Amino acid sequence: MTKPYLAGAFIGLAISLTAGLASAGPIERACNRSGSNNANRATCSCIQQVADSTLRGSYQRRAAKLMNDPDLAHEVWISKRESDDEFWEHYKAFGDAAAAYCG
Structure with missing residues (x-):
């Protein structure tokens, strides 16, 4: 009788963990993949x-790309395009x- 309850609890836990990972936004995913010593699940979620x-x-997706590509970030920073300037301010x-x- 306890096996079905145990299996149900395990499945519920697996679903909740998977749902949390699936709902992570682009910034959180990039942060978790960054390999930084400061990148942990709590900080990346924050x-x-x-x-x-x-x-x-769209800015979140663009910012996520910059998080792991310093050269691209520098290109956007020095760009003279108005759209890049607007993005950079945000x-x-x-x-x-x-x-x-989150500091």
């Missing part, structure tokens, strides 16, 4: 929460907020 409140979806504000909130 950073994603800040991104959700400060960056729209990206800087996101970074400042994430540092303050």
Whole structure:
């Protein structure tokens, strides 16, 4: 009789863990993949929460690319395109907020 309950509990746990991973946003996924010593699940989740409140979806995807590509980040930073300047301002504000909130 306890085996079905144990199996049910295990399946419930597996589903909840999988759902948490599936719902991770682009910033959280990039953070977790970064290999940084400071990147852990709690910190990456916190950073994603800040991104959700400060960056729209397309900016989140773009910021995620920059997190692991310093050369691309530098290209955007020195770009003279207005769209890059606008993105960079949002990206800087996101970074400042994430540092303050998740620090």
